[in-house]
Amino acid sequence: MxxxxxxxxxxxxxxxxxxxxxxxxxxxxxxxQRFKLFWRVMEVVPIVTDETRDHLTLFHNSVPVKDPHTVKFRLDAEGPNDLDADAFKQPIKAEIGAKILDVVKEEAIPSSPPALPRHWNGNTLLIDPGHIGRQQQVTYTLLVEQKPPRPTKDKVTGSLVNVDLLPYPTGPxxxxxxxxxxxxxxxxxxxxxxxxxxxxxxxxxxxxxxxxxxxxxxxxxxxxxxxxx
Missing domain, CATH: 1.20.81 (Receptor-associated Protein)
Incomplete structure (x- = not known):
């Protein structure tokens, strides 16, 4: 036995x-099979420093900006195929934590397809539905008023079909x-x-x-x- x-x-x-x-x-x-979008705030840079504050003032639309900074917000795409606009149920919302005055630069690597369309409302950057490549990086350089706090993972939200929106570095x-x-x-x-x-x-x-x-x-x-x- x-x-x-x-x-x-x-x-x-x-x-x-x-x-x-x-x-x-x-x-x-x-x-x-899962498409992943990784987000991160890469750089927060003051435009006016303590050394230049007394003799340098930044104006935006003829209005002086108090404590101006630039902020780089980046999306890294990773997936088996490109992501189309149909996957977006609503725009991606990124709470920057400071008033957004303008998007001074946007860059996509590789350059095709172009960067996703965007607009802003107060402290929130809204990235609209569009086409993004499966291994593409999209960076938005924002002009903001005052230094924003470090973003937490609940400050960037979105509703996308079969897509994980994750802070960088991602996943386990x-x-x-x-x-x-x-x-x-x-x-x-x-x-x-x-x-x-x-x-x-x-x-x-x-x-x-x-x-x-x-x-x-x-x-x-x-x-x-x-x-x-």
Whole structure:
């Protein structure tokens, strides 16, 4: 009976390994299919410094600007295909934290397609629906009044179809991704292998415990947010 049990345990482990490889492949497949837009505030630069404040004043539309700064806001696109305007349910809203006076420069790398259209309202930069390349960077240089605070992730919002709008740097770190992959591997292998062995050799406390541990690891580690879209 011991040899019989060992054979089925080995068979169960092999099935668990195959199922695990399939789960990891599906995980990476879903990750590659998602379009991601990473945002960040790159530079906040004062135009008038303490050394020049007494003899330099910046005017905008003939009105003096109190404590003027430039702010660079950038979007980095990453996806399997370009993103079209149809993916936008509404403009992307970026709360800069200071009154926007003008967009003095916009740049797209590569230059085609051109930068997404934009406008602003008070402290908010609104990036309108448009076409952005799958590996494109779009940067807007803003003239603002007063130094803005560091933005938090809830200050940039948008409603897009099958697109993740994320702060830069994005997504899970490499250590987190490795941890997820290992947990998925171990979890699926344990749960499927132990369950298969249990089916042919009879339930016992060890196989039941291993199955539960494996199932919990799988649930905790697998990126369900990516699968749900």
């Amino acid at each position: 011991g040899g019989f049990t060992g054979v089925w345990t080995l068979v169960g482990a092999c099935i668990g390994a195959v199922t695990t490889l399939l789960a990891v492949w599906l995980k990476h497949k879903f990750e590659r 770190s490499r250590k987190r991704t490795l941890f997820q992959s290992v947990c998925v591997l171990v979890g699926v292998a344990l749960s499927v292998g132990a369950s298969f062995s249990e089916f042919f050799t009879g339930a016992n406390s060890i196989t039941v415990g291993v199955t539960i541990i494996g199932f919990v690891l799988f649930i905790l580690a697998f990126p369900w947010r990516i699968v749900k879209g």
